[in-house]
Amino acid sequence: METGARTAPAKNRFDQADRDRIRRALLRYMREHAIGVPTLQKEIAAANALSLDRVPLKTLQRFLGNTHRSNEAMVRFCDRFIGNAAGPDPIADLGEQVAAFLGVWRSGHQVRPVPPDLMGVFAGRAEAARAASGSIRVYRSSAEDWVAFSRIEIESLASRPFAAVRETVTNWNRRPVPTGLHGAAETEPRRAYEGIAIHPNDCLFVLLRNVLTGAPRLYWLRRFADHPFAGHGHEAAGALDDDAAPEGQVYSTARVIFDRTEG
Amino acid sequence: MAKGPGQAKSGGRDRSDRAEIDRALLRAAYDADTAKVIAALEDGADVNVADSVTGLTALHIAVGTNNLHLTRILIEDWEAQIRPDAKGRWPTVIAAEAQVDMALADYIVEAEAAALN
Numbered sequence: 001m002e003t004g005a006r007t008a009p010a011k012n013r014f015d016q017a018d019r020d021r022i023r024r025a026l027l028r029y030m031r032e033h034a035i036g037v038p039t040l041q042k043e044i045a046a047a048n049a050l051s052l053d054r055v056p057l058k059t060l061q062r063f064l065g066n067t068h069r070s071n072e073a074m075v076r077f078c079d080r081f082i083g084n085a086a087g088p089d090p091i092a093d094l095g096e097q098v099a100a101f102l103g104v105w106r107s108g109h110q111v112r113p114v115p116p117d118l119m120g121v122f123a124g125r126a127e128a129a130r131a132a133s134g135s136i137r138v139y140r141s142s143a144e145d146w147v148a149f150s151r152i153e154i155e156s157l158a159s160r161p162f163a164a165v166r167e168t169v170t171n172w173n174r175r176p177v178p179t180g181l182h183g184a185a186e187t188e189p190r191r192a193y194e195g196i197a198i199h200p201n202d203c204l205f206v207l208l209r210n211v212l213t214g215a216p217r218l219y220w221l222r223r224f225a226d227h228p229f230a231g232h233g234h235e236a237a238g239a240l241d242d243d244a245a246p247e248g249q250v251y252s253t254a255r256v257i258f259d260r261t262e263g
Numbered sequence: 264m265a266k267g268p269g270q271a272k273s274g275g276r277d278r279s280d281r282a283e284i285d286r287a288l289l290r291a292a293y294d295a296d297t298a299k300v301i302a303a304l305e306d307g308a309d310v311n312v313a314d315s316v317t318g319l320t321a322l323h324i325a326v327g328t329n330n331l332h333l334t335r336i337l338i339e340d341w342e343a344q345i346r347p348d349a350k351g352r353w354p355t356v357i358a359a360e361a362q363v364d365m366a367l368a369d370y371i372v373e374a375e376a377a378a379l380n
Contacts, residue, residue, distance in 0.1 A: 038375055
């Protein structure tokens with residue numbers, strides 16, 4: 001993927017979709033060229049004929065990590081640098097292929113696109129690890145057997161038959177730990193995932209990858225009582241997982257319940 | 264903070280022992296178990312060893328799991344190298360992809376810039 005200041009008229013206002021597109025293109029560029037953000041800063045400044053202080057390092061890092069909304073000037077510099085090098089979008093390609101494979105009809109005849117009421121931000125709870133032996137057989141959403149587990153964002157994509165999904169697991173070990181702000185466990189490692197959701201047979205099928213290790217993760221979810229969805233999550237056991245899993249077990253599984261949250 | 268690399272045990276280990284200690288280091292980092300990470304390092308684990316499957320070092324794992332405390336220990340006390348993983352991702356790229364908290368994002372981008380200068 002080559003870049004360079006483009007000849008087309010530069011945009012001056014960038015909506016969220018523009019920002020996400022530019023962010024993804026820059027991350028892909030850095031992976032392909034094996035460079036980090038400090039090197040990218042120099043390349044963006046050079047492409048825009050700017051001094052380095054016009055492209056502040058922390059601001060660039062925060063833009064790339066989507067931790068806050070960067071000013072229009074910073075986004076414009078990034079947009080001019082990345083130019084028209086759109087490149088492939090692995091998540092969009094994945095969503096289209098899975099939807100086609102499973103027969104999603106854009107007109108909604110058979111397998112419907114993900115319904116609008118399933119879009120949004122949801123807080124997930126999981127069955128506590130001590131109950132993982134299967135002794136609990138019914139969902140008891142108010143019971144203390146359920147612990148804060150993750151936050152999942154399901155985002156509609158214009159004219160796509162699938163939804164984009166991002167999940168942050170804050171309590172991987174499903175311990176009954178005290179929770180902090182926004183229901184997040186405070187003492188556990190955090191795991192980040194990205195992928196797609198489709199909606200076959202009135203279920204929500206979510207296919208994700210761990211952005212650090214690449215391990216695949218799956219959810220089968222459907223409405224349950226007054227919860228938007230509940231079901232099971234599965235993830236392949238990787239080389240970095242400890243040996244606590246039962247012998248021969250190549251994946252971990254957890255029962256989950258998701259409820260809508262404000263943000 | 265923890266002891267530095269000068270306090271690590273050295274020598275007298277066969278290859279399988281060393282591989283097991285390195286493995287313990289990476290698994291402890293992924294589980295955010297700081298005490299076990301330090302124990303593995305003091306026992307002679309290589310702070311820069313990369314997992315044979317994922318290509319991740321303890322530093323990549325600490326950053327990618329949003330663990331600022333462990334990231335600082337690895338860089339400041341154990342002089343972990345700041346370099347790309349097997350996929351060509353520098354720690355700042357992993358931080359961005361994992362959308363880590365702002366404090367860690369700010370720390371790692373400054374640390375990576377300093378390492379390159």
